[in-house]
Amino acid sequence: MRYKNNIAILALLMILPAFSQAESPSGQALAFTCAGCHGTDGSSVGPSSPSIAGMDPDVFIDVMKGYREDKRNSTIMNRIAKAYTDEQLKGMAWFFAKQELQVSPQKHDPQLAVVGEKLHQKYCEKCHEDGGAPGDSGTLAGQWMPYLKYSMADYIDGLRPYPRKMKRKVDAVIEAEGADAVPALIHFYGSQQ
């Protein structure tokens, strides 16, 4: 009798996971749902939601956790990010990391961009290497300018925590170059196509 019960319990245990543990959607399936705002495979056609194609996977995960935990100002992403588990964020992160960023041209002031390039080299290039190309400090080159503008405003207004060392650099560039420093940088990033 006891033996039979054990068999029954064993059988139940083997069946149970199939019912209780819902399988997670694949990273691709999850990533496909982002395209309505961030573009097919994460290359946004603008004018303000950022491209996430080619994004460093660790940066992606950090950003999403920041939204999920309301540590980073947003209009809508904090509401959406709360739906995903760590595992699912990892799946999405790797999907986008493998996509090639398609940059769309955007209107910018070429003279301001030249100023911005010099400022970038002096204050930003050390972390945002190759002119801010996709890397472990995010994607600035070719990123949508309104998005960069919102991001910088949020850093300066204290609505988004600065990464290590960034506050010092932002304060320094504004002190040295004045109110045009941040717009110049944004026009430089926007000029890269």
Add this chain to the structure above:
Amino acid sequence: MSKFNRRDFIRWSAGITLAGGSLGIPGLLLAATRKVVVVGGGVGGCTVAKYLRKLDPNVEVTLIETKKAYTSCFMSNEVLSGDRTLASLTFDYEGLKRHGVNIVIDRVTAIDPAKKSVATEGGQTFAYDACVVSPGVDFKWDAIEGYNAEVAETIPHAWFAGPQTQTLRNQIESMPDGGKVIIVAPPNPYKCPPGPYERAAQIAMYCKHHKPKAKILILDPKDRFSKQGLFRQGWSKLYGFGTDNSMIEWVGAAGGGTVEAIDPSTRTLQAEIEEFQADVINIIPPQKAGKVAFASDLAEGDWCPVDKLTFESTRHPDVYVLGDASSAAKMPKSAYAANSQAKVAAAAIVARFNGQSPGEPTYVNTCYSILGEAHGISVAAVYNLDRGSNTILPIKGAGGLSPMDASEEQRRREVSFAHSWFKNVIDDMMG
């Protein structure tokens, strides 16, 4: 991934077949090319066509649509404020052709699930291995006495973006200052739940500058509507809602907002309690699935039941129904929902063709409304499938509305993200 891929498998199995000589050439061809016929070139139809080709370039996709170009309903309220032209909402199908989708301009009369073929008014027939139907909505013309397709040419519904959107815009422009606009909202469920209320705001946005004495009245057969708190707040801030001098007024079911009849000659509406007369009337009739869904026996009641794991019809195998026409509770009838559902269906169809079971689905809806030049609001949800009840359930603790206490800057940003959403969703479906 094994180096032995699907194409190798087909070659290998073809070799076996040829060696055995049992199936011969037709069997071989059938194995090599799977045909999908897509009925309807809106958000659901375009997205499924593009993503089928993206997920499996061996699938032959034919999309059949009546119009040569697509005009999006979403953002068409901006034509009413004068912020946008109809042309800016109109897109051709060249992008889908570049993805290898065959575009056929014709009207589908019916789908024959037994023969697995689609017939058109132009006399063409298309055989399919899977048929995806995304026809959008149709109107229940008998719901309001005196209102019909002919009357709608002068008293527009403007619920399909196109000539009627322009008619409504022209009528608002030519009414006198102090003129009155009535919007008759539909009962649930209908496509674009916040649409009538955004429309009121967009008309007010124009009137505020050009006809400051104008009034916009919404007659509603419902007592509650989508994003209600946010709409009331935005209307108050921008258009004096709730004051004696409000530009926008809303009468719900309890206040007698249900419209029963119209006299088009005097532009008078008979509502449950009293009559209303206006310079411009916009009637958005009650809705049901598009015609082809009924002609093809896909509907039960007003909408088409589907297995939400795949969007395959529960009435006919190998036929899938997407978007507004499907019964996809608890997703709303929105563009983002149709776009999201199309990707679930495309993946399920490709899995089926490759002899695999469908993956776990995931769905998202995001919907923006623009109430003023710098005032946007949104609702978002991420959903899972509850297989037991075949219900798409929003994930608890996530999604929801823009906060009521958002700053002006946040409301401004939502306008620019709304415009970003528009460009990206159009590009994702047909670019």
